[in-house]
Amino acid sequence: MxxxxxxxxxxxxxxxxxxxxxxxxxxxxxxxxxxxxxxxxxxxxxxxxxxxxxxxxxGFVNTHHHLFQSLMKSIPATINGGLDDWVMEGPYRFWPTLDEEAMRLSVTVGLAELALSGTTTVSDLHYIFPDEYDYDPAEVLVETAARFGMRFVLGRGGLTHGRPWHQTDLPPAPAETLDAMLAGVEAAATRWHDPSGSAMVKVAATPVTTVFNLREGEVREVAQAARALGIRMHTHLSENDTYVNSTVERFGMRPVHWMAEQEWVGPDVWFAHLVKCDDDELGLLADVGTAMAHCPQSNLRLGSGIAPAPAFSAMGGIVSLGVDGTSANEAGDMAQALYSAFTVHRGIGGPAATTAETVMHWATAGGARALGFDNVxxxxxxxxxxxxxxxxxxxxxxxxxxxxxxxxxxxxxxxxxxxxxxxxxxxVDGGVPWLDVEKLGADAARTVEKMKAAAYVA
Ligand SMILES: [Zn+2]
Known part of the structure; x- marks a missing residue:
């Protein structure tokens, strides 16, 4: 066949x-x-x-996602907020409500959106590995992607500490010790990682946001552990002004330069967003072959800004497209990502800023390069x-x-x-043959009600 x-x-x-x-x-x-x-x-x-x-x-290659958020769309308290409000009222309030069934359903919804929009490779940054779960989210992710038959990069992420939020009635952040996180990365890499250029599963080390959720020495330790395992690294970087300002305040330098000091640049690294980068930072990343997962849809929805993808591409940088978690943009399909990438840069840079062929290249060849699928x-x-x-x-x-x-x-x-x-x-013929979309919709609606009823209140 x-x-x-x-x-x-x-x-x-x-x-x-x-x-x-x-x-x-x-x-x-x-x-x-x-x-x-x-x-x-x-x-x-x-x-x-x-x-x-x-x-x-x-087939389209989606280089940045959080599939666990697929049942967290249009949460009222997030709709008119920026990144911080959304993080608090979306994933950080609702993570305790995801039992194994809800997680599997959420991943299925997300992968269905992607498959039906022509995506064949998906990279997922998953960072919720709390002791409270009686199941392994990584296993659910890998199993569900295999069911769809899509190539999958499991970003085994995590955090060693949460951020101090101004919202005080949130559940505790699902933090792990660095040792537990690295043990999880190693276990996942041993079990699933295939280094080949047409692998069905790869594993990457993906702390959620190094600038906020790891301590200084821990960032370098993750890089060293990933390289010892022969796997790639990925995290959020410079998504909005808050990232940049807080890095400059704490470390006296801009985020890309700080990450370079932590050994977090090179051809084995790709960063999500890179919205707020100056030319010096972009030049550094282009020179060393670190790729951008450009997520225009979520950047627009959250009001974070517009990433300088055309400028980075012109410097020889590797641009790829990501949909980002759907609680940040209410849809996770590559059609929307391509159209956003095609139009948004023209709005600020004029009609020569993008072409349809360039956007197609970012969504396919660029993504495969970012993730290390040399035959795809x-x-x-x-x-x-x-x-x-x-x-x-x-x-x-x-x-x-x-x-x-x-x-x-x-x-x-x-x-x-x-x-x-x-x-x-x-x-096949417009559908995923084994998937009952009507039942998936009914299950999703029922589970959203359950999650709302179970939402954490201090
Ligand atoms: Zn993200």
């Missing part, structure tokens, strides 16, 4: 930039790997996937067959002179006909 030919491709995007950005014809997959692209004839008995009426793209992210011979067919038979795409880029520049939901990971189907 992992060998087939995709025929009738009129509108193909490779994930590459420049003259190689587009292709037409057919694409042959053998044993899960793309072997030929171009003017091909199906062999006798070769299985045919018809791409007429679709745009064919690489572009449609070219030798790469894993992670690909998506997006339907054009919807009124919002009618009237286009260049339908190939219609799904990116018209915005709205992607209607994915089929998607594949390593040639194995994830979305």
């Amino acid at each position: 992992t060998s087939f030919i995709v025929t009738g491709i009129e509108h193909g995007l490779t994930g590459m930039r420049g003259p190689e950005a587009r292709f037409q014809g057919a694409l042959r997959v053998e044993e899960g790997v793309i072997t030929e692209i171009g003017d091909l004839t199906p062999a006798p008995a070769e299985r045919i996937i018809d791409a007429r009426g679709c745009v064919v793209t690489p 992210g572009t449609l070219e011979p030798g790469r894993a067959a992670d690909l998506v067919l997006i339907e054009l038979a919807h009124p919002r795409y009618f009237g286009h002179h260049d339908p190939t880029i219609a799904p990116i520049i018209s915005g709205g939901e992607f209607h994915v006909r089929h998607s594949f990971v390593g040639g194995r189907p994830v979305v």
